[in-house]
Amino acid sequence: MARLDPLPEIAEQAAYYGDGFLHNNIFWPMEHTKQMVAFYRQRFEHYGHGRADQAIVGLGGQVFVRKDSQKAWDEFRPYFDNAPVYGHGPSMEDFTRETPLTVGSPQQVIDRYAAFREDVGDYQRQLFLVDHAGLPLKTVLEQIDILAEDIVPVLRAEADKHRPTDVPSDPPSHADLVAKARAAGEATDLHVVGEDRWTGRRAEDDADETADAVTR
Template identity: 60%
Template sequence: MQFGIFSVSDITRDPVSGETPSEAERIDAIVRIAEKAEEVGLDVFAIGEHHNPPFFSSAPSTLLSHIAAKTQNLIVSTATTLITTNDPVRIAEEYAMLQHLSKGRMDLMLGRGNTAPVYPWFGADIRQSLPLALENYNLLHRLWREDVVDWEGKFRTPLQGFTSTPRPLDDLPPFVWHGSIRTPEIAEQAAFYGDGFFANNIFWPKEHYMRLIKFYRQRYAHYGHGTEKQAIVGLGGQAYIAKRSQDALNEFRPYFNEAPVYGHGPRMEDFMEQTPLSVGSPQEVIDKTLTFREHFGDYQRQMFLMDHAGLPLKMVLNQLDLLGEEVVPVLRKEMEARQDPETAKPPTHAGRVKDKYGDGPARQPRPNANRGDNVTGGSPYQDVR
């Protein structure tokens, strides 16, 4: 089981101090938060992608490559990478580069994005969001698996003899999660390719996510990637932890009440009862998180949202101490003890290299000298005739 944190990259006014961090301060803070995630023993750090204020994360692969350089074991990921407004060719190139620089300590999660004005800024149309996402991923999937791609679709300029460089590290495409909360087509695509499926598990009652995860598992088995139990599922969640539960409630309440999405709405206690939010002692957070597997089946990755709604850096770092020292070690032990033995291992580069090559050497593509095009002649790589 992998545990980690994911950030939306919001720059939100701290409702207690009244201060809004500058972009520079928040960007420095996120790097510190990611380093801290590794220090306290978490496995994954993931960042969202936004192209409008008050968010900072417009260039996630740049940020993640910096974080990867400053850490040793942490897997860097996204939550989510926009498969609609990004050119799949650029995603293929940027994330293959990140994969090399991080030595395989990366994966990515794809999502559509639901901010209508963003689409036209990148020449896209939100009304076409779903077919755009599906077609773009079909292309991305090929770009990482075929050295030379000829391709024609509805949305993008056709490709003739295109090679996405660098080829993935060890010629093993980055692992992909597909994030969705209500779109069966996305679950179907994740299942078709044998990729992971991620449910953000933040806003809605659990029943909402259970249906799609079940559908994904059935289709994963249908496409022959393994049994339903072997499908790769990730879940989000959010928590605020303090040694005493009353302190947790008191400390988090002003942030909850003014949180950008659900603030000025439901009472925190009602939201805790009706959604996966836990606010309380380490034991209370552990107990609630342990119930997730009962509803969704055994899963591979649990992410927590910890740095949103204007929480100042100091509080976030303190949260990470409690998460890493008092919550995750217990969860790791308890979840692994309860897990069905058939459950798949969480995706890592080393594990996936072994699955692909066994004990043999991984492919290391070496290009031939430049000949100006990939359309005439043979492969651009030396090991393929």
Template identity: 85%
Template sequence: MQFGIFSVSDVTTDPTTGETPDDTQRVRSMLTIAQHADQAGLDVFATGEHHNPPFVASSPTTMLGYLAGVTKDIILSTSTTLITTNDPVKIAEDYAMLQVISGGRMDLMMGRGNTGPVYPWFGQDIRQGIPLAIENYALLRRLWEEDVVDWEGNFRTPLRGFTATPRPLDGVPPFVWHGSIRSPEIAEQAAYYSDGFFHNNIFWPMSHTKQMVRFYRQRFEHYGHGPADTAIVGLGGQVFMRKNSQDAWNEFRPYFDNAPVYGHGPSMEDFTATTPLTVGSPQQVIDRYASMREDVGDYQRQLFLIDHAGLPLKTVLEQIDLLAEEVVPVLRKEMEAKRPEHVPANPPSHAERVAAARAKAAEDKAGAPAVS
């Protein structure tokens, strides 16, 4: 199972010091966080995509392309690539380029985004969010899988004899996740294409997550991709840890109480009771996240949000160390011990996808009728 971190890239005032990083400081801190996660041995770093303040991650492939050159092992991903407001042609080219640069050490997560004003900034209508996601992704698949594309749809100009460059690494497109919090249509889309489904349940109760993942698994099996429990699932979550649980509560409370991302709504006690936010000791995080398997089955990727709400960089790096040294090894061992043999432990790697594609090509060639 893969464990990693993701960033929403918020620029938030530290309530304990009154200091607010500027955009440059925030971007550079994200680069430091990703490199530290790689050095600590975490599996994945993912960045969101936002085009409105107070968020700074407007160009994921620029950031991830840089990180591909300065990290060694970590998988580089997105915690949303906006399939609705980005041109599918640009997505096809940008992420194929990232795939080539990283040597296949990447994947990406498609999402619609939840910020209404962004849609008209890019010439789109939020009321068309679902149709945009469906049509744009269908085109993106063709751009990666076909060398020459003729296409016409409802939301962009037609393509005639178009070839996206560079072509995907080894002729195999990147692995794609579809991220959704509340839309069954997106879970359906992930199931239809046999892609991964990522439920970023950081603001939702586990009962809702359980329902969405079950639906995706049922539809995955319905489309003939294999048993429901072999579908590729990822979950989001967020934690704040200290060795002593009460120290964690005391330290994180002012950040929770003042961070716009939490909306100044429920108390921290209520929020931690109803969502995956876990504030406490490493053992409490282990206990909480190990139990999620009971609700969603065996899953392949768990990402944690840890660099938000104005937390200083030093604190975030300490959280990475706690995850890597005390939490992840135990969770990985417990998850692996319970996983049935036929259920994938991880999402498919680039090498595995290349091998599968070549095996299928050989099988198709062997089954083709002889040409006289």
């Protein structure tokens, strides 16, 4: 297997428990994203939670959108060039080519993000970062409106149209996983409401122990 980045443990942990895996790929090229998602899917299947293509996956993303593509580039460039994180580094052209950052029209965002399924398979969640690069609140709120009105409904419809019927559209809830574990005889000791289904502990217990350790 090719080398993974320093956080394959997160994908491994999510796969072990049968949880969904959100790859926060906003600074990574698609080659890396494909590698991490493929690793998670492989381990999800290894632990018996279903086929690899049935694993619950989410991706990160960044956009700056205006109705006119050139206006989007002209407006966003000063913010990008001086952004606290990526300012004074790679050019906006390089960054939009090599990472999920997409600057342009709603259709350009739709085309690019709808195509991600070709690289990582059908996935269930798409996170958009819009409050970035020092954008003023008014602009951020405008971005949210464009996403809600022109982009997200189309992406959701495209995902539903292409997703196979035996690939879930929603991740299981904690209650779903507990019920599944109980049905399989893996959680016979879960008699306390709120108790963790794997360790038999509750978050409150850990908090109490931590407090005791601090006061000792």
